[in-house]
Amino acid sequence: MPATTHTHRWKTLALTTSAVLVGLTLPTVTASPASATNTSYDSTYYKNAVGKTGTSLKSSLHTIISSQSKISYAAVWNALKVTDQDPNNSNNVILLYSGTSRAKSLNGGDVGDWNREHVWAKSHGDFGEVTGPGTDLHHLRPADVQVNSIRGNKDFDNGGSTVSGGGGSLTDSDSFEPRDADKGDVARMILYMAVRYDGGDGFADLEPDEKVNNGSAPYIGKLSVLKQWNEQDPPSAFEEKRNQVIYDTYQHNRNPFIDHPEWVEAIW
Numbered sequence: 001m002p003a004t005t006h007t008h009r010w011k012t013l014a015l016t017t018s019a020v021l022v023g024l025t026l027p028t029v030t031a032s033p034a035s036a037t038n039t040s041y042d043s044t045y046y047k048n049a050v051g052k053t054g055t056s057l058k059s060s061l062h063t064i065i066s067s068q069s070k071i072s073y074a075a076v077w078n079a080l081k082v083t084d085q086d087p088n089n090s091n092n093v094i095l096l097y098s099g100t101s102r103a104k105s106l107n108g109g110d111v112g113d114w115n116r117e118h119v120w121a122k123s124h125g126d127f128g129e130v131t132g133p134g135t136d137l138h139h140l141r142p143a144d145v146q147v148n149s150i151r152g153n154k155d156f157d158n159g160g161s162t163v164s165g166g167g168g169s170l171t172d173s174d175s176f177e178p179r180d181a182d183k184g185d186v187a188r189m190i191l192y193m194a195v196r197y198d199g200g201d202g203f204a205d206l207e208p209d210e211k212v213n214n215g216s217a218p219y220i221g222k223l224s225v226l227k228q229w230n231e232q233d234p235p236s237a238f239e240e241k242r243n244q245v246i247y248d249t250y251q252h253n254r255n256p257f258i259d260h261p262e263w264v265e266a267i268w
Contacts, residue, residue: 034262037235045254053266061195061256061263068253071137073129076116077107079250080142083242094238096141096185097151097178098167109145117143119186120193121153125204125218133197133206137246138255139189151176155212155221156186156229174212184233187226188257191264195256208268223268230257230264 157175199205
């Protein structure tokens with residue numbers, strides 16, 4: 001089970017009186033809903049999406065974010081050294097799942113190295129490392145080689161045993177739960193992929209579902225858990241800066257769920 005239980009920011013909390021005041025009910029208290037973290041692009045980049053919901057919003061966002069530059073898988077190494085640079089040490093990157101700061105030079109495949117983690121596992125839809133979904137920086141992150149291997153191509157869900165060197169991440173036979181500080185990041189990356197790759201450009205139609213053990217099918221679960229993680233762990237300054245660097249320097253498209261985390265609920 002998760003180490004920490006978070007309050008959902010936009011769920012209604014019903015408060016009842018103590019036994020002394022049996023029969024009386026206090027007024028309902030409502031938490032503030034999720035809101036945009038960056039509205040700078042609402043009148044330009046997102047202008048055709050603002051105000052929409054459901055399939056209309058998803059379709060508009062797909063059109064917007066599908067206009068992007070693409071890089072090779074080899075080029076991802078150097079890109080991650082920029083997008084995931086440790087704000088406190090320019091020689092290092094911050095690793096997904098563990099939160100470890102590690103030297104940029106230690107990229108590779110050996111124990112103690114960091115490698116390129118496909119958060120939407122590349123076997124889910126069988127897109128491999130092909131330019132497109134296989135090289136999309138919005139879901140590629142540096143991760144410790146061993147922690148990455150433990151995650152493998154598992155779906156995301158709550159629960160499991162502690163991952164060695166995983167910063168509090170958990171895993172079991174068919175799912176992986178990132179540490180609390182990365183839960184929202186993972187959710188927003190997965191849902192970006194689901195909107196960006198809809199089967200119309202020669203790649204599989206990627207979609208979140210409510211299952212684990214999805215294998216090579218183009219699905220990753222569990223959607224309900226990902227939605228909870230988006231609520232529990234709002235976009236951080238690191239995540240927002242990363243989104244901006246990808247937009248400015250590399251792909252020239254954005255992850256809309258970092259700018260507007262409330263759009264997760266508006267679509268799903």
